[in-house]
Each structure stands twice: as C-alpha cells, then as structure tokens.
Amino acid sequence: MFKSKEKRNKHINFYFKQNMFAYLLLLPSFIFLALFTFYPTIKSIQLSFYSGPLTRLEFSGLDQYVNVMNDEIVRQVLLNNIIFTLVTVPTSILLAMYLAIWLNKKLRGSALLRTSFFYPTVIPLIAIANIWLFIYTPQYGLLDQFLSTFGADDTNLLGHPNTALAATIVMMIWKDTGFYMIFFLAGLQNLPRDVYEAALIEGAKPFQTFRHITFPLLMPTTLFVMIVAITNSFKNVDHLYIMTKGGPDNASNLLLYYIYQVAFTNWDLGKAAVLTVILIAILLTITAFNYFYSDRKIHY
Amino acid sequence: MNRFINYTTIIIFGLVFVMPLVWVFVTSISPANEVIRGGNPFWTWNPTFENYVDAWEAAPFLRYYFNTLVIVFGILGVQLITITLAAYAFARFEFPGKNVLFILFLLQLMIQPEILLFPNYQVMSELGLVDTKLAVMLPFWASAFGVFLLRQTFKQVPYELDEASKMDGSKWCQTLRHVYIPAAKPTYIAFSLVSISTHWSNFMWPLIITDSVENRPLTVGIALFAQSYETGAQWGMVSAGTVMVILPLLIAFFIFQKQFVSSFMHSGIK
Structure with missing residues (x-):
C-alpha cells in the first residue's frame, strides 16, 4: 500500500517533470509570440474603442468604427484592396498553373525559362518598385519607348487615377507568378502517372485532360497557393512608397499602406487601431474560411 | 501545332519577364546623357562604372x-x-x-x-x-x-x-x-x-x-x-x-x- 503510493507519486512526478520540460521548450518562442503578436493584437482591439490624443484617451465605444466605415477614403482604400486581390490572385495563379504545366516537361530550355519566371521572387519588392517606376515613367520609360515605335507614347499610368492601380497590379503579377509556379511544379510532380496513361489510351484531348484530371488533382495546391496569394495581397505594400504614395487621390492605395499613413503621417492612433483590427479580421476570416469550408470541397 | 503555340507564348512571356532585369543592368552601366536621349534601352556602346561610383x-x-x-x-x-x-x-x-x-x-x-x-x-x-x-x-x-x-x-x-x-x-x-x-x-x-x-x-x-x-x-x-x-x-x-x-x-x-x-x-x- 505504502509502496504503491510512492510509486504513483513517482509516476506523477515523472509526468509533471515531462510537462514542465515541454513548456520550457516552447517558452522562448512563446515569449516572442506573446510580445509581438498577441499583445499588439489585443492592444489594437482595445485602442480601437478609444479616441483622442495618446495622453488623453477617452472611451468612445464603437464611434470610431462608425466614423471609419463612413470615411470615403477608407471605403475607397478597401475597395482598391479588394480589386487588387481579386485581380492579382486569380491571374497570377492561372498564369502560374499554365507555365508549370508546360515547363514541367523535360525540354531543352525549360530550366532557363523556369529561372526567368522565378527570379523576381528573390528580389525585394522595394527594388522592383524602383525598376517599374522607371518602366512607367512618361516619355523616357521603357513602356513609352516601346509604345513610341507604334507612334503612341507619353502615357502616364502611375499619374492617372484610372490607371495607377492597374499599373501596380501588373507589376505584382510579374513579381509573384514565378513564386506560385514553383508550388504547382511541386504539385505536378506528385500526381499519379497511370491516370494520364489511361487518359491517353482513352484518347482524351489535352484540354480535356487538364479540365478533368490535372485541374482537380491540383486543387489542394491551388487552395494553398490561394491563401498565400491572398495574404500577400494584403501584406505586400512596399511598392506604394516608391511608386505612388497611394495616389493620385488614393487611387492606388492599399489598406496596410493607408494604416501606415494614418498612423505615422496623421498620427491618428484610434483610426489606425480600427483599421488594423479590420485587417486582422479580414485575414482571420480568409483562413477560417479555408479551414472550415474549403477543406470539405476538395474532390479527388 | 498546339505545342508550338504554347511554347511560343511561354517564350514571349519569359522575355517579358527578363526584360526589366536586363534593362536595369544596362541602365546602370550607361552614361547619364545616353539614358535621357533614349537610344537602344537594351544596349550601350559606352559602358561605364561611373554610376556605381557615384551611387x-x-x-x-x-x-x-x-x-x-x-x-x-x-x-x-x-x-x-x-x-x-x-x-x-x-x-x-x-x-x-x-x-x-x-x-x-x-x-x-x-x-x-x-x-x-x-x-x-x-x-x-x-x-x-x-x-x-x-x-x-x-x-x-x-x-x-x-x-x-x-x-x-x-x-x-x-x-x-x-x-x-x-x-x-x-x-x-x-x-x-x-x-x-x-x-x-x-x-x-x-x-x-x-x-x-x-x-x-x-x-x-x-x-x-x-x-x-x-x-x-x-x-x-x-x-x-x-x-x-x-x-x-x-x-x-x-x-x-x-x-x-x-x-x-x-x-x-x-x-x-x-x-x-x-x-x-x-x-x-x-
């Protein structure tokens, strides 16, 4: 009796020690997560209910949310970001898929082509913005030099509200397509070969093979790339600093860059907090959607 | 034929993708006046490292x-x-x-x-x-x-x-x-x-x-x-x-x- 109790204590002691050890292993990561992910998130939510200058903050409930949602510029920036996402994500994904399917075959030159699509991935977005700013420069830029051979020149894509967003979208597709292509190349290599042989014997046309075999089988990869791409479209705004500063008239502005302007140019902390909370909510919704809904919709 | 069209498209895309990089390299070794005059953007006859030194x-x-x-x-x-x-x-x-x-x-x-x-x-x-x-x-x-x-x-x-x-x-x-x-x-x-x-x-x-x-x-x-x-x-x-x-x-x-x-x-x- 006495002995077994001692044994049990030893047992509990062992588990207690093991648990503590596991927690200790997680502690370093957890400290940094707590300080720079959880705490700032909670702080933003809290600050979003307060308004006024930092030293005299007053509780204002949902007032700031109402103000922000009625703000014309906020609406425009949100709309811009939605357009930016809805165009860049499908375009670069489809293009990446197309390139991957054709460059997956072992042909002379395909390695070189893969490189030429992938290299923009390793270049900082800010450097890419420098290059594309020059491309889009009126008269002297590469685009206008090219167009002048057809007699038309003097475009000012970044200077016009109607074209500024589109110009940054083209640049972003150029930057990201190669990155997504890599995931599709990886996905294609894991596809079962016998299905394709069967399709060939059945006499399926290339497009039929794509529609009924390749596309459905690539679905898990596509979903993964889609989440990465959507997150990127909210996260990567460096180019605006160089190319347009969000202008003209906020025509090319995106949510995160606007937060930067509101927080560090206008020093409107409450508004910046509300916008940060909105951004976090958007990103969480997208991931939650992927997790709870899309996972069930993958068909093999 | 199908293959030909697709590979041609991809090669054209590939060229478009490489162009900005080539251009920035050529511009970086071109003399300042040449850039403004707008000669061939992909070639310079007078390569110089002056820009690098200046930068x-x-x-x-x-x-x-x-x-x-x-x-x-x-x-x-x-x-x-x-x-x-x-x-x-x-x-x-x-x-x-x-x-x-x-x-x-x-x-x-x-x-x-x-x-x-x-x-x-x-x-x-x-x-x-x-x-x-x-x-x-x-x-x-x-x-x-x-x-x-x-x-x-x-x-x-x-x-x-x-x-x-x-x-x-x-x-x-x-x-x-x-x-x-x-x-x-x-x-x-x-x-x-x-x-x-x-x-x-x-x-x-x-x-x-x-x-x-x-x-x-x-x-x-x-x-x-x-x-x-x-x-x-x-x-x-x-x-x-x-x-x-x-x-x-x-x-x-x-x-x-x-x-x-x-x-x-x-x-x-x-």
Whole structure:
C-alpha cells in the first residue's frame, strides 16, 4: 500500500517533470509570440474603442468604427484592396498553373525559362518598385519607348487615377507568378502517372485532360497557393512608397499602406487601431474560411 | 501545332519577364546623357562604372550592407534555436494544452508581424527600443512557419533512434544534436534560405522602426536614396543603387538555384 503510493507519486512526478520540460521548450518562442503578436493584437482591439490624443484617451465605444466605415477614403482604400486581390490572385495563379504545366516537361530550355519566371521572387519588392517606376515613367520609360515605335507614347499610368492601380497590379503579377509556379511544379510532380496513361489510351484531348484530371488533382495546391496569394495581397505594400504614395487621390492605395499613413503621417492612433483590427479580421476570416469550408470541397 | 503555340507564348512571356532585369543592368552601366536621349534601352556602346561610383559615394551603402547582414543573420540565428526547441516539443511530447498552444502558434501564420506595423511600433516605444537593430529583429524571433516545417520533419524521425540515444545516456540536447538536427538538415536549409531572402527584402517595418544610418537596412536605404533622385538625369545612379541591393540575392540565387527552388517548394508542402 505504502509502496504503491510512492510509486504513483513517482509516476506523477515523472509526468509533471515531462510537462514542465515541454513548456520550457516552447517558452522562448512563446515569449516572442506573446510580445509581438498577441499583445499588439489585443492592444489594437482595445485602442480601437478609444479616441483622442495618446495622453488623453477617452472611451468612445464603437464611434470610431462608425466614423471609419463612413470615411470615403477608407471605403475607397478597401475597395482598391479588394480589386487588387481579386485581380492579382486569380491571374497570377492561372498564369502560374499554365507555365508549370508546360515547363514541367523535360525540354531543352525549360530550366532557363523556369529561372526567368522565378527570379523576381528573390528580389525585394522595394527594388522592383524602383525598376517599374522607371518602366512607367512618361516619355523616357521603357513602356513609352516601346509604345513610341507604334507612334503612341507619353502615357502616364502611375499619374492617372484610372490607371495607377492597374499599373501596380501588373507589376505584382510579374513579381509573384514565378513564386506560385514553383508550388504547382511541386504539385505536378506528385500526381499519379497511370491516370494520364489511361487518359491517353482513352484518347482524351489535352484540354480535356487538364479540365478533368490535372485541374482537380491540383486543387489542394491551388487552395494553398490561394491563401498565400491572398495574404500577400494584403501584406505586400512596399511598392506604394516608391511608386505612388497611394495616389493620385488614393487611387492606388492599399489598406496596410493607408494604416501606415494614418498612423505615422496623421498620427491618428484610434483610426489606425480600427483599421488594423479590420485587417486582422479580414485575414482571420480568409483562413477560417479555408479551414472550415474549403477543406470539405476538395474532390479527388 | 498546339505545342508550338504554347511554347511560343511561354517564350514571349519569359522575355517579358527578363526584360526589366536586363534593362536595369544596362541602365546602370550607361552614361547619364545616353539614358535621357533614349537610344537602344537594351544596349550601350559606352559602358561605364561611373554610376556605381557615384551611387556608392552618395549614400552609405557599406553601412547599409552591414546593417542588413546583422539583421538578417541576427533573425536567423535566434529563429533556428527557438524553432528547434518548439518543434521538438510539438513533435515528441504530450502535455496538457498542447492543442491550444498549437493553435496559438498557428495564429502567427495569419497575423504576421508585417501586418502589425502600427501596434508593434507602440510596443517598441514602450520597450524603449525605437531606432535599434534589435527592434527590427525582435518580432521575427519566433517563427510559427519554421516550427511547423521542422515539426513535420522531426515527426518522421523513428522513435527507436530517439530511445536508443537516451539508452546510451545522452541528455536531451545531445539527442537533439545527434539524432534530430542531422535528420532535418534539408529542412534547416530550406527554412534558412526562405528566412534570409524574406528578411533581406523586408521594408515597411524597418522603415518605420529605424531612423538613422546606423540602423537602417539596405532596402530602406535604397528607397530614401531613390527618392532624393527622382529626376530622369539620375536614373543611371538609382539603377546602380538598385543593382547593388539585388545583386547579392541574385548571385546567391544563381549559385544555390536548385536549393532555392526546392526550398520554396518544400516550404509549401504542408
């Protein structure tokens, strides 16, 4: 009796020690997560209910949310970001898929082509913005030099509200397509070969093979790339600093860059907090959607 | 025929993709007057390094390089330790609250530090760390991405190896060093390449949190440099500066191309 109790204590002691050890292993990561992910998130939510200058903050409930949602510029920036996402994500994904399917075959030159699509991935977005700013420069830029051979020149894509967003979208597709292509190349290599042989014997046309075999089988990869791409479209705004500063008239502005302007140019902390909370909510919704809904919709 | 059309399309796309890079190189070695006159944008008969010399003298690039190297390897060094420990815990231990902790870690994949520009600035000013290299690095010292990547690899290490090592009287850190870390070498390489290229490129966060030459990384340096010379006459110089920023990455990319590509692939397979 006495002995077994001692044994049990030893047992509990062992588990207690093991648990503590596991927690200790997680502690370093957890400290940094707590300080720079959880705490700032909670702080933003809290600050979003307060308004006024930092030293005299007053509780204002949902007032700031109402103000922000009625703000014309906020609406425009949100709309811009939605357009930016809805165009860049499908375009670069489809293009990446197309390139991957054709460059997956072992042909002379395909390695070189893969490189030429992938290299923009390793270049900082800010450097890419420098290059594309020059491309889009009126008269002297590469685009206008090219167009002048057809007699038309003097475009000012970044200077016009109607074209500024589109110009940054083209640049972003150029930057990201190669990155997504890599995931599709990886996905294609894991596809079962016998299905394709069967399709060939059945006499399926290339497009039929794509529609009924390749596309459905690539679905898990596509979903993964889609989440990465959507997150990127909210996260990567460096180019605006160089190319347009969000202008003209906020025509090319995106949510995160606007937060930067509101927080560090206008020093409107409450508004910046509300916008940060909105951004976090958007990103969480997208991931939650992927997790709870899309996972069930993958068909093999 | 079908093949022909598709390959032609892809080759044209490929040329369009390479053009900006070729152009920026040519511009960076073209004399200033040639750029404005608008000759052949992809060729120059009078190559010169003048632009590089001018750019090098106009901004403290050496200092910026140094800062970027300190930041990039400062982040990677600590990340490798934190992700190894956390991945080991998640892969090989059962403890109360494991699932909750796992989800908390997952959150960082969605709410990445890059998104929290504004609140993290406040945290840094509470800590009194504004305008330090430490502040640039700190938010990235935990990497949920790295933990998940490594946990997958650690899980594939056979239990028997772990047990055998413990039977030999190895301490846990020796087991890690002799069993787990060698088995996960490709994962470490993949993670390191992704981490280095990500943080070399990072811009918005260092832009906000640094405010001096001593702490500014290359990306912020080149942006400020480009802004002070926006007129066409200085294109050659700005292009030279841009090339200086991207060249180390491109060289590394061409040398380690296979590893780079497979690293990025690897990082996507969940």
